[in-house]
Amino acid sequence: MDLVQYILYLGYALLIIGTLGAILGPKVEDPLIRFLNVEVPSIGVALIFLTYDEDLALMTFIAVNAILSLILIRALILKEKYESE
Amino acid sequence: MDEIVVSILKMLVAGAICWINFVIIDTYFGLPEQPGVLGAKMIGEKVKDIGGNLHGGYFMGNIVCSPDASAGTLLASIMNYLMGVEGGLITALLVWIGNRLCADPGYAGTIGALTITAIISLLKPIIEPKYFVAGMVLAIFTIQGLDHKHASLLLGKIAKKMNRGE
């Protein structure tokens, strides 16, 4: 098996595992656990970017992913705070 | 078949040298004496709960929470394998910056990197620097990976003999 095909199949496997886990994983009613499950398919997408030699897209995707998690977790905390009032 | 036995022997000797180097430097600069950051205290108490020694637990927690002489030994042998003697100096600079980011004084990391550079440049005609990299991995495996209880008991005994701790 070649190195490129190996990375491509690994990315597909991570996408399938992460998507199924985000829908029907254990204890997924808590929104924080569902948000942590969603981090798995994003790394699968990064591996597929790596396969097609899109290096600039890969760098941008990794850097934006850190900022995106900041916004989403801020939204979760605000939702909990508004529900309690 | 003969070359494999010779290379495994070289790797074991290099591992023994690395083990003695980083354990003595880390113990001398006071890693078992007190936990430097808050996370090392928790790891020491968890190691004590399974029947180990408290000061050996502080030693293992301080290795996890900041790059100490073990990290200096591994990275300096890597840079000696790739660049020569100048790599050891670059390693000392970068390990000091990393130590300061983790809120640690940074004596153990730099001095460990410099001593392993001196040892490798002395032993270069007999054992190549490539064997020191694999030897350091085996040395850290015997402390962090194999058996936490007996490793912490051994480290606590060494710390008591060198007047650090208790």
Add this chain to the structure above:
Amino acid sequence: MQILILYLVSLITSIVVAALLKMPLIQKSRPIRFSFETSILFPTPILALGIEAIFRNLFGDYITLAFFAGLFGALLSKYSDKIFGEP
């Protein structure tokens, strides 16, 4: 032989600049292995040698770069607690 002269220039420059900046010769607070102070003897020569090694591998053998490496090493050692934060 020329490489040795370059390293010697950066070492002497860093020690002289650190002495001009009024840093202490050895750490003041007494268990010396837990103190966060920087002095002339401990981090300053190591930082200067490391910066000189990086400069020599990137740009080449110039004696001016060795002088600037010693200067940067002394400045980094003097203002380290302002850069990385006081513990």
Add this chain to the structure above:
Amino acid sequence: MDILEIVIGAVALLMTLRIFLERSRARKLLYLCCLSFCISALIALYVKSPMGGITAIVYFITSTLSSNAIAYTIEQTKHIE
């Protein structure tokens, strides 16, 4: 394949399985530290140039910073739970 890479790879494989099967949270961090040593050595033996050495150093220091933050959070949230 070299004999050194096979030995380091065997240690890394054992560490990965022990992280996955361990129950205690604090002892997972010790195994994670050992795995990080192994990957840093493998990077330097795979890329034989000075840039590979710089990559190994930066990777190891940032990995240590990450595990420091995780250990601090376990200590903080022990009182709340």
Add this chain to the structure above:
Amino acid sequence: MKNLEVLPLISGVCCILGGLGVVLHTNPINKIIMLALLEIGMIGLIVSSYYLDIAIISSICEPICTIILLLGYMKYLTTIKKKKKFGRDLPVLSK
């Protein structure tokens, strides 16, 4: 599988076990430790195809993401505990 080196094999095993571990564990700190394992696998695969600059950028961005998740988890936990304690008193006040 004949001409693969050691580093891609170890990174692939780290990716698969990390992905399964993130989904199967239920405590959030265990999930974050498994996420660190997954990032280790990704950095190893990037290095094994010789993109060294992207590997440096990725390994700098990894602790930033971990610290953001941990701070968010601590604040979320304190919010939930305060709501539960407040919710126990609330029916008494509403009557």
